[in-house]
Amino acid sequence: MPVSDQAFVTLATNDTYCQGALVLGQSLRAQMATRALVVLVTPHVSRLLRALLSRVFDEVVEVSLADSADPARLALLRRPELGPTLTKLHCWALTRYRKAVFLDADTLVLSNIDELFDRSEFSAAPDPGWPDCFNSGVFVFRPSLRTHGLLLRHAMDHGSFDGADQGLLNSFFSDWATADIHKHLPFTYNLSCNAAYTYTPAFRWFGSRAKVVHFLGPRKPWTYKYNPQTGSVLDEGPGAAPRHELSFLNLWWDIYHRSVLPLYGSALGGPRIVALSVSVSEIAIQEKVRALSPEEQRRRWEEGHIDYMGTDAFARIQEKLDRFLH
Known part of the structure; x- marks a missing residue:
């Protein structure tokens, strides 16, 4: 029986991350999730991708982009693209939902996780890099305008120690590590598959119990090429997927190939920012940004339409500054 006042929530800041959100949504559907599916999108998400999202999610909600504007701390992570994660x-x-579970768009649900709604705010799994911090890719929360306002104030007053959402949320929910062990989700609810590496025997022993896989780091499932004939991503050569991650990547691509790609239908031939490159032997998702004239770029910037993940990303601006200075 669907529960109308609870929801699974994710975020897509651009068309590329929509690919992950679509797979996540379809994985929740496949596991018979009984809560509403909600996706937050920014103005950077195109009309076509919003239409596709609306076929998978119960609600597509546009929100304003929030960026940490903190390149120095993001540089410590070597992830300059994570500033917009504060949109989360x-x-x-x-607030129309009494309780919700947030899942990053680079996660994949492997089994029904409705039991997470029995947990209280703020429940999350430990981060593999620093277990006294939680990983913000999966968490249980209670929507509240008061909490929302306090979080925004905290962001303005204190910023984020890593320049992204995880640092800010860990400093806001600062007692997570010590206050209540019941708010510590098992690692199987947020298995950082590219971190399974550190203790391979544990991964072999517990890995089959994973409920949610999280593709941490800059390499995402959609950056690999997939061969539908073999049902596998590239597993050899310089661009090969890590062995312990391969089965999860293949599952992600299988869902994409069977449950997301058909949604495009005739729209594949239309004007798009993110397109699919399809050949007989492989499928690849590529970001194709239409070149804007300097005048168009300036006008969009002045109107507040800033492409944080593309031409206006910090790394691109830094490249221009370096060329100018030299």
């Missing part, structure tokens, strides 16, 4: 804070404004 808007999930607390979904």
Whole structure:
């Protein structure tokens, strides 16, 4: 029986991350999730991708982009693209839902996880890099305008120690590590598959119990090429997937190939920012940004339409500055 006042929530800041959100949504559907599926999108998400998302999610909600504008701390992570993850804070404004579970768009649900709604705010799994911090890729929360306002104030007053949402949320929910062990989700609810590496015997012993896989790091499933004839991503050569991650990547691509690609239908031939490159032997998702004239770029910037993940990303601006200075 569907529960109308609870929801699974994710975020897509651009068309590329929509590919992950679509697979996540379809994986929740396949596992018979009984809560509403909600996706937050920014103005950077195109009309076509919003239409596709609406076929998988019960609600597509546009929110304003929130960026940490903290390149120095993001440089410590070597992840300059993570500034816009602060947009995630808007999930607390979904007050029509009494309780919700947030999942990053680079996660994949392997079994029914409705039991997470029995947990209280703020429940999350430990981060593999620093277990006294939680990983913000999966967490249980209670939407609240008061909490939303406090989080935004905290962001303005204190920023984030890593320049992204995880640092900010860990400093806001600062007692997570010590206050209540019941708010510590098992690692199987947020298995960082590219971190399974550190203790391979544990991965072999517990890995089959994983409920949610999280593709941490800059390499995402959609950056690999997939061969539908073999049912596998590239597993040899310089661009090969890590062995322990391969089965999860293949599952992600299998869902994409069977449950997402058909949604495009005739729209594949239309004007798009993110397109699919399809050949007989492989499928690849590529980001294709239409070149704008300098005048168009300036006009869009002045209107507030900033492409944080593309031409206006910090790394691109830094490249221009370096060329100018030299």
